[in-house]
Amino acid sequence: MRERGRTRRLFGLGARTGGTLLRSRLGGEADWRALGEALFEGLSELKGPAMKLAQIMAQWDDLLPPDLADELGRLQRQAEPMPWEGIQRTLVEQYGELGDNFREIETRPFASASMGQVHRAVTHGGDSLVLKVQYPGLAEVLEGDLAQLQRIMRLGRWFKVPQARLDALFEELAASLRSELDYHAEACALARYRQRYAHLAGLAIPEPLPEFSGPRVLAMRHVAGTPLRELEGADDTLRQRIAATLADWLTEELFVHGELHADPHAGNFAVDAAGRLVIYDLGAVIPVPEAHLKAMMQLLDATLAGDPMAMDEALRRLGGRQGQGAPLALYRDAAEAVAPLFAPGPQDFSDVRVHRRLRDLTPRVWAAMDRLQPPADVLLLSRTLNGHYWNLVRLGARLDMHARTRPLLAWARR
Template sequence: MRERGRTRRLLGLGARTGGALIRTRLGGQADWRALGEALFEGLSELKGPAMKLAQIMSQWDDLLPPDLAEELARLQRQAEPMPWPRIRESLVAQYGDLDAVFREVEERPFASASMGQVHRAVTRDGEILVLKVQYPGLAEVLESDLAQVRRLMRLGRWFKVPQARLDALFEELAASLRGELDYRAEAEALARYRARYAHLENLVIPEPLPALCGERVLAMRYAPGTPLRELESGDDALRQGVAVTLADWLTEELFTHGELHADPHAGNFAVDAQGRLVIYDLGAVIPVPEPRLRAMMQLLEATLAGDPMAMDEALLRLGGRQGHGAPLALYRESAEAVSPLFAPGEQDFGDVRVHRRLRDLTPKVWAAMDRLQPPAETLLLSRTLNGHYWNLVRLGARLDMQARTRPLLEWARR
């Protein structure tokens, strides 16, 4: 009965979202603020895959209407926690007698997300740690929720996205969400990343405690920090240092290790008292095959050269642009919008003129989607890079992107 009620609510939210999209597609007006408020209230309570999808969408700051993006962004930091008695059930299932393991477990979480929430705890030995607890019953409702998400994604056909592309995108999303349910896998990713990036002195990755970890509970040493969003108006030198660390880490992730942290919303990042970047969540790490990375860099090189024909060839090599007639004018406009970020010298990611041009491109990209058709296997990668880009924007980063990308472009040519 509870599952049927959940399905009805998801269908209702999906119908409301679909109605707004269709109205705008037909030239009408939608109340994006009201829709965003309804989605926040409903998904904050329901949690699970649909909330995760909304969090993903909120990271596309240049894609959604501003009022809708602002409301969905609240899901990253203001989602209602699950009541303590339900969470306690999961902890007892993992540890048995909690008093035998912990001196204290804080009942109110200090972070709530789509798939679980985080509670501070103190062991009997006095060590402070955090427990990431998966919402009870989430594994049981996952497939049902995913079925409703698949229905919602069918709205992509209104934007001329072929069903095969929508199916491929859904399978990528579904695989990612199923993977996030296994907290043992996340514990392994934390250990791998801690060893791999130990040489980056300004990067902190919490230490997992395998003896206290299980499939539905992840135990880590407490690594306190100020959330990234709270730094937006903070000390400039601190923000620039964090931005450099973030950019260095992402570059090494991609080009040395062929992996990428795929959940870049700002709530997963913080800065500790020493000014080091803290990464909290490694539940979603995706592989980035070298051929795909080379092809994306070749697309970037063609973009920076302002060569629309080369851009089209690069997109075809990636497996996109399946329709007829290359949108050369759109390629030129895209190149003009992106190139300023890669001009010689330091570029200011806080320059609103760049964001405005990118935002203005969005409806034109959607209008040309039947010809562009980006390959489904690159959509998650593109979304993730976009999310990390906006984290640099929030930091007001000033980076010499030309100097950073020059050796990478040379690598892609080899």
Template structure:
């Protein structure tokens, strides 16, 4: 990874993106599909921060033009793998003579991500495991990449994204990427989550193997599974079980343990042959303070009550509203859009009418962003929960959200703010 060459590639991709945005702002038409293909090819090869940002942006289904979002979403499942000799070099640096540890390592990865790729391996004892290997040289170029990425992200202003939101997204990304460089931390998270959620029978978290783990190599027992993104046409009973498990797990994560798995793209989840939900990646786990949860639930309560003034007050407590706040009419529209998900009985996350209404509301929210400027931790929570919402949509989950939210609202009422 040569820093100068990477910088030129990033600048070139930024210029092409900027040109498309300028044409749009001047009343012309941009070829979003062609731009998406160029970004996919370039970012797939470069890996690292820029590819991570594109994956994050693709999760926001309502943020980008549809053709551009479709192309960027391929980065979650079709990214170009790094050549085996480069990956092998990292493994040799970590383990020395590979033949003394492994009977076989598959040279072709079965998953390629922004920070590393995953190879199946068999130990000398005949045990099948997976090795998540960090791309070589990534730590050395990370800060340079981030510097270029900050410049690239300024193009977000052409999409009328407020500078405060751009800055918050950048800080979130930078913090996350620096933390994801240490695979030992992810191994500890896997061990912690396995112990914590052992009572959830329909949840599977692969076991880390510390003897094979280093800062740049994460080893886990192999757990086969069908990726969540391939389950949209699967048996309905299976999809409902997975949706319920996902919702149960997220609720316990937040309200019992005060943590959140913060990388919700569909490639991190699968179903095993027993129909259990598998979570493969715990590289991004963030703490969620109780005060933040209380404020979020009070915002939800005000929203379900359809009370614009209470919604505005709750946003102020969250630190997510500036100046005079948003127009009361926008609060009312937001409440009307969210309310169907919390009506009595099971609500169908696959009902396109619900998320189409939320999507249609999005431009009005963006237009008010000069007064709605969430701090970085609120932005991260919002982005993560939005990603899990779309996972439930993909599964066509039917959940009784009113019954699920009632005890959480009661919990929030019993706790002081701040």
């Protein structure tokens, strides 16, 4: 990766994005599809921080113009792989002569992401593995990419996004990317999660293989599965079972262990032949303090009660709302939008009326960010839970969230 060339390419993509935003702001015809295609092509090739940001933005289904969201969504499932020659160099640095360790390594990856790609391999003993390989040179260009990305993100002010919100998003992204380069930490997370959730029969987490792993290669046993995004037309019984497993796992993650899988895009999840939910990527796991959980549940409690003042107080306990002027009307409308998901009995996550209310609310939430002022860790928590929510939507989940949250709300009141 040549830093000057990357900088010029990122600058060019930023300029094109800025031009499209300016035409939109001035009332002109904005070709969001063309911009999305250009970003997909450029970011697929560049990888790294800018591609990661685009993947994060694509998780907010209700934020971007639909044509732009569709193209950015392709980065989660169709990103162009890095040529084998670059990946091969990293593997040779790790293993030496590849034939000494493997009977076969597929040169075409079966998954490509922002920071690395995954190749299947077979050992001489016949074991089927996957090798998650970090893109060569990524660590060396990361900080330069982040500096350019911070400049590009200033364009968000044209969407009337407060600078504090942009700064918090950038810091969240930077911390996440730096941590994702640590494959040793991800291997430890895989081992920890396998042991921790062994009692969940509907969950499968690949086994890390330290003897084949190194600083830029993470080896795991291969667990084949159908990607979550391809299950929309699958058998309803299977989808409901997977949705319940996902909800059970997330609840235990948060309220028993105080952690959360923080990269919820659908490409990180699959369903294996036994009908288990497979979690492929644990490069981003965040701690969630108990105080945050209690304040979050108190905010939900106040929301379901339709109490704007209690909602504002709960947001303050989360570390937000340092400024003046509580947006009480926004709180009331948010309560009306959210409440149907928590009504007694199974609620249909595919109900378009709920999505429409949430989408209509989003611009008002962003416009009030200067008053809401949520801290960076709360923004990360919110983004992550939003991503998991949309995974439940894709599954067409029908869950009794009233019954699921009642004991958690009682715990938060104590």
